[in-house]
Amino acid sequence: CKFMNIIHYDSYKGTPISDKEYKEYIKKNNTFWCVNDIQPCDPNEWRRIDGSCNNLKHPTYGAMHTPLVKVLPSVYDAGYEPRKAKDGADLPLPRYLRTSLLLEGKVPDQMLTQLATNLLTFISSEVTSVQDTINYVLWKPYCCEPRGKADRSCTPNKIPNDDPVHRFSSIRCLNLTRPESFQSMGCVRNDTTPDRILSSTSTLDLSTLYGGNLDMLKKMARTFQNGLLKTEIEEGREWPPSTKSKTDICLQNQKPAETRCHSTPEVGSNSLFAVNLFVIWFWRNHNFIAKSLAKVNPCWDDDQLFYAARDVNIAIYLQISFYELLPILMGRKNMIMNNLISKLSGFRDLYNDKILPQQSIEMAAVLRWFHTMQEGSLKMYDVDGTYLKAFPVVNLTLRTGFLAVDNNIDYLTQGSFRQPCGKADYIVDPDIAEVGLGTLQQAFDIPTSDLTKHRYFGFQPYVKYLEYCNRQKYESFEDLLDVMDPERVEMLRDRYNHIEDIDLMAGIWLEKHVRGGRIPSTLFCLITEQLGRTIASDRHWYERQDRPHAFTLQQLLEIRKATISRLICDVGDKVTQIQPKGFLRAGPGNEMCSCNSIRSIDFNAWADPQCVVNKRNK
Numbered sequence: 001c002k003f004m005n006i007i008h009y010d011s012y013k014g015t016p017i018s019d020k021e022y023k024e025y026i027k028k029n030n031t032f033w034c035v036n037d038i039q040p041c042d043p044n045e046w047r048r049i050d051g052s053c054n055n056l057k058h059p060t061y062g063a064m065h066t067p068l069v070k071v072l073p074s075v076y077d078a079g080y081e082p083r084k085a086k087d088g089a090d091l092p093l094p095r096y097l098r099t100s101l102l103l104e105g106k107v108p109d110q111m112l113t114q115l116a117t118n119l120l121t122f123i124s125s126e127v128t129s130v131q132d133t134i135n136y137v138l139w140k141p142y143c144c145e146p147r148g149k150a151d152r153s154c155t156p157n158k159i160p161n162d163d164p165v166h167r168f169s170s171i172r173c174l175n176l177t178r179p180e181s182f183q184s185m186g187c188v189r190n191d192t193t194p195d196r197i198l199s200s201t202s203t204l205d206l207s208t209l210y211g212g213n214l215d216m217l218k219k220m221a222r223t224f225q226n227g228l229l230k231t232e233i234e235e236g237r238e239w240p241p242s243t244k245s246k247t248d249i250c251l252q253n254q255k256p257a258e259t260r261c262h263s264t265p266e267v268g269s270n271s272l273f274a275v276n277l278f279v280i281w282f283w284r285n286h287n288f289i290a291k292s293l294a295k296v297n298p299c300w301d302d303d304q305l306f307y308a309a310r311d312v313n314i315a316i317y318l319q320i321s322f323y324e325l326l327p328i329l330m331g332r333k334n335m336i337m338n339n340l341i342s343k344l345s346g347f348r349d350l351y352n353d354k355i356l357p358q359q360s361i362e363m364a365a366v367l368r369w370f371h372t373m374q375e376g377s378l379k380m381y382d383v384d385g386t387y388l389k390a391f392p393v394v395n396l397t398l399r400t401g402f403l404a405v406d407n408n409i410d411y412l413t414q415g416s417f418r419q420p421c422g423k424a425d426y427i428v429d430p431d432i433a434e435v436g437l438g439t440l441q442q443a444f445d446i447p448t449s450d451l452t453k454h455r456y457f458g459f460q461p462y463v464k465y466l467e468y469c470n471r472q473k474y475e476s477f478e479d480l481l482d483v484m485d486p487e488r489v490e491m492l493r494d495r496y497n498h499i500e501d502i503d504l505m506a507g508i509w510l511e512k513h514v515r516g517g518r519i520p521s522t523l524f525c526l527i528t529e530q531l532g533r534t535i536a537s538d539r540h541w542y543e544r545q546d547r548p549h550a551f552t553l554q555q556l557l558e559i560r561k562a563t564i565s566r567l568i569c570d571v572g573d574k575v576t577q578i579q580p581k582g583f584l585r586a587g588p589g590n591e592m593c594s595c596n597s598i599r600s601i602d603f604n605a606w607a608d609p610q611c612v613v614n615k616r617n618k
């Protein structure tokens, strides 16, 4: 059978390796990071679980553990340490920049609900390198201790003595580690420029749900009956399968009451609250779709139902993300102008096999700006919209068990479309800025860490990205008046000696928003750059007519009906009423209504004439 002929690829270079090289990686015990095992590509097969074979000429691209693309080449000081200021001094401390450029507080957005930041968090989980967070949370919690000094991977954040919060505490250091790279993992010589390793697949394909490894999916998720994923029913609610072992990744579960922890192909399913919620919803949605498809196609076998349901699930996810959520943030016209969405509802095909399915290293890094829009206290409501209580989001990381007790998932689901997210301003929620990881760290400041990580990724100064995005030179602080308000320019001038010292993250924090959108213009530019690549490099992009198992026009028009509110009506817990535009707060023109009046996908569009013929023949 041709599928037995697994080929070993160098995951960094994307080229096949010899048996001898493979054995050397085995000897060094690093096949996990350095080798991709790939079965020969079949141009007509479904989107692969591991993301491989998306580009038929470069099979590894698209898979996990492959390199990221750099929009601008990286810059480092000697030894691949963060770049210095123009005058050769160290750049200002990240914690000092964060506390002096961003305020702490809570300002509710007047338009957007929590669903907006929740789906953004989930999208981020699809472009992540999760090992870089696991590293300091689980493996190296000691970077602020004496032993951290001897460990090159430790890069903790110093807290200045006059820190506005910690001058009242004894905390002078925030734990953190250097991003892992093909070099640090021993795949490439470590005297070369670090290249980060992506731990998810490179396309937006719900890999947070289905994972990036076929064997894991088969073992942990598939029932092999009617295309369904495994589920467990507890108190009438449907959950992804849970781990039965005594020790698990849900470190913040408060035992003995809270015991649930997902055992799904991707361990990140238990991570942040928003990722968790969307994993549960898309997991259930897979089965909802598979059952609907089975009803219209009784002759389809398990495999066909499974892959068709996955394909529809991904299409619904992309339709909601690209046509409902992102236009609110990026501006609909801006997205049309940049070819990220179409004005028309039919097929569109931007596929270009010269563009490889990869994420940019900048993408995940700039998406971190949304931390400033994250609300810290999740409000819980009953089904009638009566406010019950609030709970800190930072205490829900790695805590799936909380969702499964005291009807919490019902109340948090209600909160997700009733509570506003934080406003896009210069203000960050105190819990995000001072607690960050709940009980998993003594103290943590997420935006400080965001800025520090940018330095370790070797990002060029902010103005180089401005020049890339706006195609003009920025040579003095005055030139920045084009992109930010005068008081923000003054704040940067007070903190940085030279315009070329400014960090990318600091610039994006203070920038004006893109015209017609609600996000900073350089953030807009770098997201646009990546999403353009995502669409053009994905042979299986759902809007293509010419792809394996493509939708018919009638099916695509059904997918176009997908909305976040319909999704939650279909798979959310105890949701019978919601506003039709779920990312926007309920109000005039977007009143709460019964789920029955929110349009749904008609799966009759998937009726396969073959099943009718088979039935007649029987």
Ligand code: HEM
Pocket: 117, 118, 120, 121, 124, 127, 128, 129, 130, 132, 133, 272, 273, 363, 364, 365, 367, 368, 370, 371, 372, 373, 374, 393, 394, 395, 397, 436, 437, 446, 449, 450, 453
């Ligand atoms: C507004 C929604 C959010 C978005 C869009 C978002 C996005 C991101 C992205 C893209 C990363 C980088 C991942 C990587 O480099 O591999 C990240 C890191 C992180 N996020 Fe978020 N996130 C959001 C909300 C949250 C929340 C609510 C928490 C905590 C409860 C959180 C905690 C973290 C932590 C701890 C890291 C790692 C920080 C580091 O190691 O530097 N995020 N986030």
